[in-house]
Amino acid sequence: MKKEVFAVKYKIKYARGHVEVFDLQGNFLFSADTESEAINELKEMEVA
Numbered sequence: 001m002k003k004e005v006f007a008v009k010y011k012i013k014y015a016r017g018h019v020e021v022f023d024l025q026g027n028f029l030f031s032a033d034t035e036s037e038a039i040n041e042l043k044e045m046e047v048a
Helices: 035-047
Strands: 010-015 018-023 028-032
Touching: 010 035, 018 035, 028 035
Parallel strands: none
Antiparallel strands: 010 018, 018 028
């Protein structure tokens, strides 16, 4: 069985009906409608 291991590099915060994503230094990166949308965007950023 393959396990995926992710290092914590981002913070996702809920804000007024959407989520905001920050790096560990507290810099705003982007917002998304849902947590799953934010996670998908983060995965795309890791690949690029």
